[in-house]
Amino acid sequence: MSTKKLQVGVAGLGRMGKRHALNFHQNVPRATLIAVSSPDAAERQWAAENLAPHGVAVYESYDDMLSHNGLEAVCVASATSVHAEQAIKAVEKGKHVLCEKPLGTTVEVSQTVVDAASKRPELKVMCGFSRRFDASYRDAHAKMQQGLIGRPAVLRSQTCDVLDPSGFFVAYAEFSGGIFVDCSIHDIDLALWFFDEEKSKVKSVHAVGITAVEPDLRKHNDRDNAVGTVEFYDGRIAYLYASRMMAAGQEDSTEIIGTKGKLSVNILPADNHVRIYQPGGIRQELPQTYWDRFKAAFTTEAIEFTDSVLEDKPVPIKLASAVSAVKIGAALQESMVKGTKIWFDEQGNRTDRAQL
């Protein structure tokens, strides 16, 4: 094992960007955070106070950061709308890339990243689907592969955020791609992983949604609660729920139901091992954010991405998979908005109606 460290820059210092920057700075022994960039002055101020003292360069311009001396890899954690563009620039400059999900809000945009990466096969380019790095999901996946549940046939999965009464999600919806592309993308990725996307091809998608707490989301063709169904040609079903309305905290649960058993992940969320007994009953607290639930997974993700570069190993998730996920997510969003069921043939092309 070499003692060389990967020189990393983080693009974007918003909610997720800050976390990725601190994560690379504190929790990845084989990486050194050397630069960050953000067009936002307040975010740069935060970096000036928290990262610069440790020798991290702070840039306003992403392009300038890309030219930082010695930079080897970029973690793209900016707004979704610039994910693809920034990832491609980095690739073209010869940098390895860990890109936050999704690559883009459309298949076309997402595919441009894959195309760019395919021209530079020596670079490691990965879209970070954090759940694949979570210890519990990995345990479940390993147990499934050992045959513990027979053939997995039905997957139920949800990504449900705590209610944020500030209106944040309305503004956010303008560029997020919608609740299926932003939230359910995680659950879709799980379906691709547990069902094996090489074998399971999407046959149809259908979705419905409501605005129970944020009617203004409709301005951006979005909803605050949505249910989607994905049918696969090889006789499998994934059904998904996404919400911005949870009262108790972040509730990301998954069930994988097979012909001989079932695995559940986080069916009854809890933040830690504490229970509180008071008049009214026994209570357990929940993680309040996606990051709280998955912070250890983000660390594993950053460590394994770093390892794949330093040791020239394949990245843990194929980049093309990220395009498949966006394809399904965007189709679900369209189905929800238009009220139509959407069909695909076995080659993945849209079709009027599948033969039953």
Place this chain on the structure above:
Amino acid sequence: MSTKKLQVGVAGLGRMGKRHALNFHQNVPRATLIAVSSPDAAERQWAAENLAPHGVAVYESYDDMLSHNGLEAVCVASATSVHAEQAIKAVEKGKHVLCEKPLGTTVEVSQTVVDAASKRPELKVMCGFSRRFDASYRDAHAKMQQGLIGRPAVLRSQTCDVLDPSGFFVAYAEFSGGIFVDCSIHDIDLALWFFDEEKSKVKSVHAVGITAVEPDLRKHNDRDNAVGTVEFYDGRIAYLYASRMMAAGQEDSTEIIGTKGKLSVNILPADNHVRIYQPGGIRQELPQTYWDRFKAAFTTEAIEFTDSVLEDKPVPIKLASAVSAVKIGAALQESMVKGTKIWFDEQGNRTDRAQL
């Protein structure tokens, strides 16, 4: 409180009929089981051994049982295909009726029972949706009505039977009406109850299904795993899962998600308060059948039906509700088989496409 007891007969002595007969015999202090009927010789033999010694008359013919001296009420627990016919005959003979769900496998047949009952308003006629009598569902419903979760917006519910490798379900499917009419009918009824069917009118239904373990179910247009979505005009969603493939036991769970909180019922099933610690972990056993899970509810159902007759009170569930449930269940079944999304207008008529 009078000490008069209701004189009850039970029609059908199959799996459920036996249970209903014993239930009325042992657990309903204000009722006396006086007669049972079954066209099946083995079932009558069982009754001869277990019920006749306690003074219960055993009939081959349902019509003959209806003429039994002193009979006041009938519990129809025969095959689904004769529910309606038997219920109507009983009504026409002036008997109160507790009918197992569903009234019929089609809306038209189910409606005939309502029509017959409406001509005899002095009779108590109820379709037994057992979950409405379960202490946990009642507690959840009461908490919802107290406003604990704000406005209920999304309901997830499942009725999932343990895997029965005997092939029982294939034969059963010929007359059951299909998995949505047989299993999900319970979850549909919960949606009607929690969302208030007076206010929430169905806008669309969509379903998909697979045969993961019982391909022969397709002969009867049925599936062993199915997922359905029901959209309501007032901005609510119910999504349902039914299965014949559970490995661990009966898994009937429900979540009611409101704008200010959530209630779950049986999210982590357990048969009792015991946990078993062995190499491999901590284990809790599950009820193996629907009856095991809901037997106390069936007793409450029988007690309350009996009370409604003896005290001339309204039955706890309006009969028309049972038709609404079949309407939704049958539409889901059709959607699953045909692959189409089905729309309704606000008057409950099918329509080509709702206006969005």
Place this chain on the structure above:
Amino acid sequence: MSTKKLQVGVAGLGRMGKRHALNFHQNVPRATLIAVSSPDAAERQWAAENLAPHGVAVYESYDDMLSHNGLEAVCVASATSVHAEQAIKAVEKGKHVLCEKPLGTTVEVSQTVVDAASKRPELKVMCGFSRRFDASYRDAHAKMQQGLIGRPAVLRSQTCDVLDPSGFFVAYAEFSGGIFVDCSIHDIDLALWFFDEEKSKVKSVHAVGITAVEPDLRKHNDRDNAVGTVEFYDGRIAYLYASRMMAAGQEDSTEIIGTKGKLSVNILPADNHVRIYQPGGIRQELPQTYWDRFKAAFTTEAIEFTDSVLEDKPVPIKLASAVSAVKIGAALQESMVKGTKIWFDEQGNRTDRAQL
């Protein structure tokens, strides 16, 4: 199976007496409640309103009730201080007896009931240790007997009541025999049952107690929280916790730890299958009283006692066992009050100090 019904009277109509009376009245098909007695006018008034209309005779004098025409069995549910006296009177009058625990607050008094019963072997006399009739404890006991946990070696058990700020427990302590005789008696009985009292002889007991919320309990040599240890000659330990201070509800939990596994009963109490998700977390409510937790067990107890009389079968719990339980409970109470460890020889006699 005969259709004859056991004619039952209930002595005492306090908190438990009312419940036993209603239990026999409503839930025991083979018994008929025909008489009750209470020296308390308010309690008799309750009976006049709730039981008399159903043909139940109401007596002020217990002796008078014993002479009620046709009375066959008595359920003694009066104050602990008269349990033994009333049970003996009933036996001497030739009545079967189901006596609430404990038989008495001392070994000597408890033994008088056993002596009286031994002179009338044709009568069924049982002390009602309700937990032996609970479905979960029975399941655990059966699993232990099947060898699931190897040899049971350590038993942890607790009987913990919800905090009652009314001061009820102070007055109650004057006659209850103290927290070990009143509460832990259940846990002691479990130890005798799971360890097999024929084989496991008590070697030593030790206890400590505090008054965390009710200092006035010290007037009656009692405490509101107490921990006891019971050591057995065959290398087993039971350790017990009793409390009058639970905030969330009734918490009666037990663990049986064997050489190859462990069984727990009610390790995480819950009143039903509902969970409530609100800001602050996920909450489950608890039963608030011992009766709430064990009401089904009390019904089973009454049914099985009735069956043992009607079918002339042995009662489910040997009467002598109730004396053993009081012996241990009273010794624990003494150890707690005096601060001493108390030793027994293998014949059950107190001794200065066991040989180690």
Place this chain on the structure above:
Amino acid sequence: MSTKKLQVGVAGLGRMGKRHALNFHQNVPRATLIAVSSPDAAERQWAAENLAPHGVAVYESYDDMLSHNGLEAVCVASATSVHAEQAIKAVEKGKHVLCEKPLGTTVEVSQTVVDAASKRPELKVMCGFSRRFDASYRDAHAKMQQGLIGRPAVLRSQTCDVLDPSGFFVAYAEFSGGIFVDCSIHDIDLALWFFDEEKSKVKSVHAVGITAVEPDLRKHNDRDNAVGTVEFYDGRIAYLYASRMMAAGQEDSTEIIGTKGKLSVNILPADNHVRIYQPGGIRQELPQTYWDRFKAAFTTEAIEFTDSVLEDKPVPIKLASAVSAVKIGAALQESMVKGTKIWFDEQGNRTDRAQL
């Protein structure tokens, strides 16, 4: 924040030593592991392969390691019998010390470390009670301090290891100080922490123990299952269970019962968020070792110890507390072996019998 890193050596490379060494190497950004020592050749071989390539010096002699150039702090993770001696040597050489628990197996030996440390107040010397660094225990402690449960009155805590049929624990018992000093020391430390050792002085201890699976433990005056009770002068009780016999995995649970509520930590252990549904029920796996359960706490411990040195802050746990814990543990062990209850006066001296 300085970028200086603490130069750390680890003494002992047995089970725990390896873990501490890797922990400092991989998980503590502000520390650099520069040296390790072990008298055991196989352990040194492991270090030669796993640590030396990263620049870590490997010593046979602890004294030689102490002289390693630049060494600033030592983590003592060797056999319990040399903890005190090695800690004192390090202090005398001017090194900061993080010592695995217990300081020694007797009060006298443990006190020598405190005495040595008190002569070098500029050094940070801490005994590592890992549970004080666990997120769940910290959350519980914070909630208690916020008054959530009123005044804590009773603490139940257990340290229960998985059954190890290899006989490891017999050999280990020769030097471990016994099950109360080796295992329950954690629970005792929790009592000192939650009850506030400044206020709560021990009044009596009592313990019993058995050898259910390892009779050979008696050779070393030890047991495989033990229950202890600790009574405090200010009206509090801690009761403890330690075992080497768990079937399912590591079971370290704690309850803190206060006058207004209760907190539990890990009442139902689980290794992760996965549940497995198979015939037989729903199962959750457990951590198999103490390290598996607390590895994150060990990292926090190492990080906070490092911070306390680099920033010259008090260590998170007062060193004298470690002597108090050994005092109670050793008295419990003595009580168990001799069969006697042991009393202390309020100054902490043994006494014949406390005044009640």
